[in-house]
Amino acid sequence: MNLPIHHAMKPGLPFVLGLLVLLGGGACSSSTTYGDPEGVETIDDTFGSTDLLMIAQKMAESFTSTNVWEEERPTIVFGGIRNRTRQHIDTTNITDTIRTRLIQSGKFTVLAGGQGISEIQQEVDYQQSGAVDQAAAVELGKQLGARYVLYGRFTEIKKEDSDTRDRWYKFTLNAVDVQTRVIIWAEEKTFRKTTEKPLLGW
Amino acid sequence: MRRRLFHPPGLALLVAAVPACSVLEDYPEATAGAFAAFRNGRFEEAARLYREREGALESDRFLSLAEAGTAWHAAGRLRRASKLWLEALEVAQGFRDRPTISGRGAVEGTLSMLLNDKTLPYDGEGFEIVLLHGLLAWDYLRLGRLDDAMVEVWRGYDAQKLEEERYGTTYGMNRFARFVAAVVQEQDGALDDAALDLRQLRRELPGHPAVEASLERIRTLRGPEARDLLSRSELILVFEQETMPPKTSEDLVFGYGKTLVRITAPSYRRGPGPVRRLRLQVDDREAGATELIEDVYAVARENLEDRVAWAVAKSAGRNLGRAVLIDRLGEEAGERHGDWAEFAVRLAGNLLNLALEQADLRSWRTLPANLQVLRVPVEAGRHSLDLELEGGGRLRYESVGFPAGRPVLLSVRSLRGRLYAHLSGAEELPDPTTTEAEFQP
Amino acid sequence: MRRLLRLTPGLLALAALTAPGCQQNTWRNDNLSGNLQFVGDPRIENVVAEEGARIEYTEADLPVFQVDLRNLMDDQEARVQWRAVWYDGRGIQINDPARVWHPVILPARGSIPIRSIAPHEDAVRCEIQVQLLNPIE
Numbered sequence: 001m002n003l004p005i006h007h008a009m010k011p012g013l014p015f016v017l018g019l020l021v022l023l024g025g026g027a028c029s030s031s032t033t034y035g036d037p038e039g040v041e042t043i044d045d046t047f048g049s050t051d052l053l054m055i056a057q058k059m060a061e062s063f064t065s066t067n068v069w070e071e072e073r074p075t076i077v078f079g080g081i082r083n084r085t086r087q088h089i090d091t092t093n094i095t096d097t098i099r100t101r102l103i104q105s106g107k108f109t110v111l112a113g114g115q116g117i118s119e120i121q122q123e124v125d126y127q128q129s130g131a132v133d134q135a136a137a138v139e140l141g142k143q144l145g146a147r148y149v150l151y152g153r154f155t156e157i158k159k160e161d162s163d164t165r166d167r168w169y170k171f172t173l174n175a176v177d178v179q180t181r182v183i184i185w186a187e188e189k190t191f192r193k194t195t196e197k198p199l200l201g202w
Numbered sequence: 203m204r205r206r207l208f209h210p211p212g213l214a215l216l217v218a219a220v221p222a223c224s225v226l227e228d229y230p231e232a233t234a235g236a237f238a239a240f241r242n243g244r245f246e247e248a249a250r251l252y253r254e255r256e257g258a259l260e261s262d263r264f265l266s267l268a269e270a271g272t273a274w275h276a277a278g279r280l281r282r283a284s285k286l287w288l289e290a291l292e293v294a295q296g297f298r299d300r301p302t303i304s305g306r307g308a309v310e311g312t313l314s315m316l317l318n319d320k321t322l323p324y325d326g327e328g329f330e331i332v333l334l335h336g337l338l339a340w341d342y343l344r345l346g347r348l349d350d351a352m353v354e355v356w357r358g359y360d361a362q363k364l365e366e367e368r369y370g371t372t373y374g375m376n377r378f379a380r381f382v383a384a385v386v387q388e389q390d391g392a393l394d395d396a397a398l399d400l401r402q403l404r405r406e407l408p409g410h411p412a413v414e415a416s417l418e419r420i421r422t423l424r425g426p427e428a429r430d431l432l433s434r435s436e437l438i439l440v441f442e443q444e445t446m447p448p449k450t451s452e453d454l455v456f457g458y459g460k461t462l463v464r465i466t467a468p469s470y471r472r473g474p475g476p477v478r479r480l481r482l483q484v485d486d487r488e489a490g491a492t493e494l495i496e497d498v499y500a501v502a503r504e505n506l507e508d509r510v511a512w513a514v515a516k517s518a519g520r521n522l523g524r525a526v527l528i529d530r531l532g533e534e535a536g537e538r539h540g541d542w543a544e545f546a547v548r549l550a551g552n553l554l555n556l557a558l559e560q561a562d563l564r565s566w567r568t569l570p571a572n573l574q575v576l577r578v579p580v581e582a583g584r585h586s587l588d589l590e591l592e593g594g595g596r597l598r599y600e601s602v603g604f605p606a607g608r609p610v611l612l613s614v615r616s617l618r619g620r621l622y623a624h625l626s627g628a629e630e631l632p633d634p635t636t637t638e639a640e641f642q643p
Numbered sequence: 644m645r646r647l648l649r650l651t652p653g654l655l656a657l658a659a660l661t662a663p664g665c666q667q668n669t670w671r672n673d674n675l676s677g678n679l680q681f682v683g684d685p686r687i688e689n690v691v692a693e694e695g696a697r698i699e700y701t702e703a704d705l706p707v708f709q710v711d712l713r714n715l716m717d718d719q720e721a722r723v724q725w726r727a728v729w730y731d732g733r734g735i736q737i738n739d740p741a742r743v744w745h746p747v748i749l750p751a752r753g754s755i756p757i758r759s760i761a762p763h764e765d766a767v768r769c770e771i772q773v774q775l776l777n778p779i780e
Contacts, residue, residue, distance in 0.1 A: 053742070065703050065760045105762055
């Protein structure tokens with residue numbers, strides 16, 4: 001079977017431009033996938049999810065494996081974590097994960113603090129507003145007081161030159177006995193992240 | 203080789219690309235509408251207009267975000283302001299994080315050598331970055347977010363250090379942030395750190411009333427009268443005066459052979475006007491006046507003077523290159539098509555050269571020309587506040603609740619003599635970030 | 644309080660012998676057991692090896708499992724990541740909200756201990772997974 005002979009196969013300028021646009025478009029289009037939430041994230045030298053989980057795990061492991069408590073099931077409350085890094089970090093993210101793990105360990109009674117207290121107050125106020133049957137309302141004055149308060153500090157030392165940026169992080173968590181003011185437990189997690197500027201690139 | 207130089211489609215493409223790249227546009231002119239809206243207190247409109255203009259290839263994205271953020275800041279919309287300002291800082295950081303040999307940087311650099319400096323992305327002058335951190339720290343303090351305020355203070359110090367390492371001087375660009383740092387540290391109980399910052403400020407600004415008042419507070423807080431001091435309140439007033447003047451172009455046009463040469467450089471031809479203080483009355487009694495802590499215009503002018511030699515050298519280099527090119531193109535056209543063609547090419551070339559050579563007039567226009575501060579002890583309770591700008595507007599708060607042990611923060615901006623004020627930290631303020639006092643002419 | 648026990652080298656050798664040719668070694672101590680498993684790219688076996696382990700109770704009655712990892716390479720550092728997964732007596736995995744792959748850099752011929760403390764006292768078995776560092780960049 002004879003096929004018709006095609007004219008010159010040399011691609012014209014419009015074709016090349018069209019191809020470039022298509023390729024360019026393809027290269028620019030974004031894609032979204034689910035990833036491993038436990039995966040090591042090293043996108044840059046700023047604080048990331050891996051750092052958060054590593055800190056939370058180290059703190060929770062150390063806290064649960066110590067035996068300095070006077071009670072069988074110590075009553076604890078989370079105070080604040082002062083952010084003294086060069087980044088806007090929501091430190092409650094770290095304490096939330098530590099708190100979850102401590103609760104799930106079943107070894108501590110963890111009391112609500114901060115945001116939790118305002119939520120409780122709102123509910124108590126509502127129950128006392130007259131709209132709730134008093135037989136079903138909670139009894140006032142029954143809340144527990146914490147024996148231990150956890151508080152900490154997150155710091156960073158940053159060094160930078162034209163090619164490299166180095167950040168050294170230190171997270172410190174303390175547990176203080178409210179009765180005695182004695183710090184009965186403390187733990188630190190340090191890590192370092194370094195970014196080197198590539199020599200060549202767009 | 204000479205024949206290949208005269209390539210009409212290539213030239214046409216270049217000429218067509220030039221307006222598209224908006225390299226002929228002057229920043230003050232291009233943003234005149236947004237700036238006018240800002241100066242007239244139409245902050246939302248100003249923010250929108252600034253955000254709509256990011257320049258060719260987003261080269262003015264930093265300015266777009268910084269200016270829009272300032273508009274929201276002046277409107278007392280602190281969360282919006284801080285969001286945009288943080289984005290602006292990311293843009294500036296992204297520029298610094300580029301590869302050492304960056305393709306984009308090479309293209310922009312080449313274009314800037316061929317056309318003008320407006321092809322380079324504007325990543326903020328060092329003093330602008332430092333001030334941005336200081337203003338962010340102030341806004342976070344007003345939002346009650348002490349940790350975030352300190353983050354910005356530290357980042358401001360880092361930016362200042364970088365400037366010092368790069369240029370050997372900082373022109374005192376970080377005094378406002380240092381003052382904010384001392385306030386934050388005092389509230390945080392870090393009295394030693396606060397004292398360190400205040401002593402540094404005292405060295406730079408001897409006898410400054412707000413600095414002396416702050417040091418006195420620290421001394422009292424360390425002594426037996428601390429309890430007494432903590433039973434009182436205080437007013438911390440930050441006054442941002444007017445706006446930065448526009449950069450203007452200084453031009454020098456002369457003939458070089460058969461080619462016209464235009465060398466340009468940006469300058470501040472006119473200043474922002476005199477420093478005007480803001481007088482404060484508490485309960486109708488004189489309580490003091492704000493004092494200059496950061497002369498933003500003076501810093502900007504010195505900064506520009508130090509960099510203008512490089513801009514002139516680049517302009518001269520560009521002109522020389524283009525003059526040689528126009529000369530050769532003219533000769534070639536003459537050889538091929540006669541004298542008229544040579545004349546036409548030279549004329550077109552000269553016109554293009556004159557049009558292309560433009561000074562880079564970009565700058566953060568909505569920054570205040572200066573920053574002034576005042577700290578006044580106030581008894582806890584309700585008080586009236588009166589503010590009067592020297593030679594300008596006045597405003598009054600009939601009743602402001604001052605809490606014991608905590609300061610009330612008052613941020614005031616003057617624009618065309620009018621005052622725009624926002625209180626935070628006062629008792630019983632329904633929305634401290636959006637409260638605006640009425641202007642009384 | 645349960646008694647703290649320590650694995651002897653003999654037990655270690657026994658454990659290694661009972662699992663010939665397998666990619667994982669299991670260490671036992673009373674009712675506790677721990678094993679190390681190489682996952683992902685099989686070339687990991689040429690990069691690192693386990694070097695002794697112990698599993699026991701902490702003084703707060705939580706099992707702790709520790710394994711030493713050694714870099715097998717003479718002239719370059721090894722970049723690996725590890726995570727621990729704990730199971731209770733019924734073989735049900737115990738949730739750990741802070742579980743994460745930990746990046747580890749071992750110097751040439753160097754070794755480091757990796758350690759995991761169980762998130763709950765019901766835990767009896769630990770599986771430490773190790774693979775070549777595969778970061779999200």
